[in-house]
Amino acid sequence: MNVNGQPYRSIVRDGHSLLVIDQTVLPHTFRQLRLHSAEQVADAIRRMVVRGAPLIGVTAAYGLALALREDASDAGLQAASDALLATRPTAVNLRWALQQIQQHVAALPARERAAAALARADALAEEDVRSNAAIGEHGARLLRYRWELLGKPPVLNVLTHCNAGWLGCVDWGTALAALYQAHRQGLPLHVWIDETRPRNQGSSLTTWELQSHGIAATLITDNAGGYLMRQGQVDACIVGADRVTASGDVCNKVGTYLKALAAADNGIPFYVALPTSTIDWQIRDGQQHIEVEDRSGEEVTHIWGRDDDGQLRRVQLAPDGTRARNPAFDITPARLVTALVTEHGVVAAHEAGLATLRRPAQ
Numbered sequence: 330m331n332v333n334g335q336p337y338r339s340i341v342r343d344g345h346s347l348l349v350i351d352q353t354v355l356p357h358t359f360r361q362l363r364l365h366s367a368e369q370v371a372d373a374i375r376r377m378v379v380r381g382a383p384l385i386g387v388t389a390a391y392g393l394a395l396a397l398r399e400d401a402s403d404a405g406l407q408a409a410s411d412a413l414l415a416t417r418p419t420a421v422n423l424r425w426a427l428q429q430i431q432q433h434v435a436a437l438p439a440r441e442r443a444a445a446a447l448a449r450a451d452a453l454a455e456e457d458v459r460s461n462a463a464i465g466e467h468g469a470r471l472l473r474y475r476w477e478l479l480g481k482p483p484v485l486n487v488l489t490h491c492n493a494g495w496l497g498c499v500d501w502g503t504a505l506a507a508l509y510q511a512h513r514q515g516l517p518l519h520v521w522i523d524e525t526r527p528r529n530q531g532s533s534l535t536t537w538e539l540q541s542h543g544i545a546a547t548l549i550t551d552n553a554g555g556y557l558m559r560q561g562q563v564d565a566c567i568v569g570a571d572r573v574t575a576s577g578d579v580c581n582k583v584g585t586y587l588k589a590l591a592a593a594d595n596g597i598p599f600y601v602a603l604p605t606s607t608i609d610w611q612i613r614d615g616q617q618h619i620e621v622e623d624r625s626g627e628e629v630t631h632i633w634g635r636d637d638d639g640q641l642r643r644v645q646l647a648p649d650g651t652r653a654r655n656p657a658f659d660i661t662p663a664r665l666v667t668a669l670v671t672e673h674g675v676v677a678a679h680e681a682g683l684a685t686l687r688r689p690a691q
């Protein structure tokens with residue numbers, strides 16, 4: 330998408346290395362890092378240099394292809410895939426993308442695997458861009474429908490949580506793709522952006538994305554969303570997802586569940602945008618079967634930012650010795666989800682609705 334008028338993607342393959350945008354220093358510094366090995370890819374995913382379910386998947390797919398240049402044996406393929414899978418446990422796109430590569434090369438002779446894996450990873454990246462553009466079209470249509478249902482108010486106020494933008498994907502984004510497409514089609518939009526503690530993907534990434542695209546937005550604390558909903562200042566919510574079960578339970582950035590509860594209590598539609606690669610067809614009960622990543626408590630007790638001298642630094646918020654718990658995601662039950670917006674269209678968040686989507690071979 331657009332960075333100072335220049336088109337960018339969050340990841341680009343350059344020969345046998347990867348150029349990724351370092352999301353740990355946005356919005357204050359825009360820099361791309363070059364990744365040369367599976368180990369560097371794994372580190373980039375763990376540190377959230379690259380983050381966002383679809384992007385994690387594509388990046389890991391490239392990482393597996395790089396690993397096969399070093400060791401293309403069956404054992405090497407499995408070891409590299411296991412190491413990449415272990416980087417972050419929640420987004421199912423990671424497992425899905427690694428499986429795509431493994432299935433693509435398993436029957437090939439070792440000498441052909443690295444090139445084939447690289448080509449498949451390229452294809453996954455292009456599929457992500459096409460899927461997200463389609464999600465954007467379906468999502469924009471849904472937002473326009475909501476706007477018309479409300480009598481075409483001067484502006485449609487949409488709340489979003491975390492960053493489900495082009496930075497979380499190869500391009501376009503998922504939830505934000507709907508906003509981009511709606512904005513391009515002239516829908517009068519205003520976006521409430523949840524800061525999204527503790528890694529602040531909303532305040533550091535979504536604000537940066539929407540500013541770059543001229544979409545009106547206001548940054549709010551995570552705790553303000555419910556108040557604004559009760560004030561009648563939120564007309565719709567749209568978020569991304571890291572894993573959606575076959576019955577429509579949604580795993581997304583921690584705090585999503587609380588927003589869905591508040592939306593339901595105020596009769597506000599709660600939309601979830603996702604590519605079908607984010608659906609885990611093997612499970613139904615998200616609360617019971619999705620592993621929620623527990624990240625370091627230091628993400629809660631400390632915070633990064635730019636000081637008055639323009640230097641990026643980390644400061645401590647809590648007293649020394651503070652114990653912190655830091656679940657990175659939560660599970661929103663399907664009953665609180667108004668609709669799922671996928672590349673194949675908008676479906677209801679239940680088994681029958683999901684069953685209408687094209688399903689991968691089981």
Ligand SMILES: CSC[C@H]1O[C@H](OP(=O)(O)O)[C@H](O)[C@@H]1O
Nearest residue numbers: 380381382493497569570581582
């Ligand atoms: C299209 S991004 C989807 C999803 O991934 C993010 O998690 P993280 O920033 O920890 O990788 C967030 O939950 C987004 O909604």
